[in-house]
Amino acid sequence: MSLIRQHGSAPKAEIAQKTGLSAQAVTVIINSLEAESLLIRKDPQRGKVGQPTIPFALNPDGAFGIGLKVGRRSFDLTLIDLLGNIRATLHENCAYPTVQSLLTFLEKGLGVLKMSLSDELAKRILGVGVATPYEIWNWTEEAGAPKTVLNEWKSFDFKEKINKIVHLPVYVCNDDTAACSAELSFGNPARFSDFLYIFIGTFIGGGVVINETLFTGKKGNAGAIGSLPRPMLNSEGQLTSQQLIMQSSLYILEKMLKGDGYNTDILWSSKEYWGDLGPVLDKWIDQVADGLAYAALCSLAIFDFEAIVIDGAIPINVREKIVLATKLKLSQADHRGINRCEVQSGSIGAKAQSVGCANLPLLINFSQDHASLSHH
Template identity: 50%
Template sequence: MSIAAEHRPAAGPARMRTAIRPARTCRRGGKPIRGFRGKRSKQKTSKRGRSGMSTGDQRREDGPRADSAAAEAARPRAVDFARGTNQSGVRLYNERLVLSLIRRHETLPKAEIARLTGLSAQTITIIMRQLETDGLVVKRSRQRGRVGQPSVPFALNPDGALSLGVKIGRRSADFVLIDFVGGVRHALHEIFAYPTPSGILDFVSRGLARVAADLDPAAAARISGLGIAAPFELWNWEEQTGAPRRVLDQWRTFDVRGEIARLCPWPVFFCNDATAACGAELFLGNRGHHLDYLYF
């Protein structure tokens, strides 16, 4: 028999008591080893939770609730395009969503952006740091006088991105350079009796030359592309413009997007003029923030 001493707390002064426990023996190489203690056998006792029910009873009790929660999670839900996602594969989508919200509200702090998008505060911090590094957003002065810590709102940087636009109309054409918030930096306007392919190319060439002369290399590197807004099927305008049929027929085989793309190093996009006007009204002219409106 071996004697082992152990300390136990007591209500009064600490005292030591002696517990006599039998020591097990184990043989190694044919010789007994004193003091070796083997693994204690696990007692099969039912675990009780805070409510006093065993684990099995708790599972049986939570069965209907778990089934109801699973059914609710599997139920199809409508997609909310105003909410972001924390998946790494949609980083660009989240950045566009954040930029759209800032454009809509003009200035937003990170806490409000996280609330509107449903993204975590850490994700928003990473996105805003990247957008600020890219020069697309800037910090405004710290807002004080409110509950909690002063917040720092973010706004779009007007110099963050530039874009070119060409409008081809029945009686005139426009060439513009706009900044990231819709401000017009350069504009060129020309009036004619009717549009011709050669005249439009010459007009765009003069506009590009003017922009290249006025912008420094750093600003020119911020140009993201050129957009063309024009009506479809210009060759059907004979009655409206009074242009000769032979002139209008040139538009049938003229690739306006492809020919203008030869003149500039940036991506070129073509859009119907009415569709482009609605898009511009939605992003830049819709100050009332209406979701539905009629454009004339």
């Protein structure tokens, strides 16, 4: 199924060739997946000689996943099908996330989400993927939230509490790892095998793909570039460091805009267009790109990635400016001993985290990434 997803569709002979399985084994597996409505037959393709071949593709209605994204400024509930199409989605903004507001949002939204499916198709929902920032309680000052409120998340058992509401398997994942999984499964048009994925949200974060597989690391936090310390000089000229979160995140833009008297509601209410934010936006884009170029060089020195893929909860025109600025800064950097790589935009956009967490139940059931994801 991973192979068919990657190629869009494939006939039995091609699947046998690429997997190394016998034609008979492939036929048995394909017949079984077709009987379970996970695969569908496409129109026969006629070649120059012999019988026409029948390609098989994933059936969009074969399975569904629900995603619950816990953001630092919002909650999202998303239903996707086996091809990653969003069938229904709900969004709610908040000043900061609380345990009770999350549970209320989930209970209210679950029924609304299921209304988009027939009773028969609703039985094919495989589970709920939850995407949450890593150690959400550790950045109270940056999030502008009371410490006592965010500390509630320390002892909150997502699987236990959410399972009581949804009565389905629950899988928990870092929010930016989830976004990376969406890019890997439903994006990545250049078919990169190895890439560092960067997502610019309220806080910046990332994910890692190696050998076309999501690499989550031992504790599930691989690609946490937001915590990457950047050496810098303080006002006294002493060497210190500052995490990338404090340079290349959306909340920094919010602070900069507020300082110049702008209304910052547009940052959270619209991911399509922010209007004219003037030189403040340009200054923020420049410092974001500066941080991304630094993170890219650090990661290239260790993993020798093919590409850096940049996405975020930001308008497309802003993302493109960040990509161009990052490319420019990387081209001007000292690359001695480090291979250059592609820098390109992600293809999922602002909903990547939401689609990614809804993708977790599908990945765990139907992909090669299940081993690295299911123990987190």
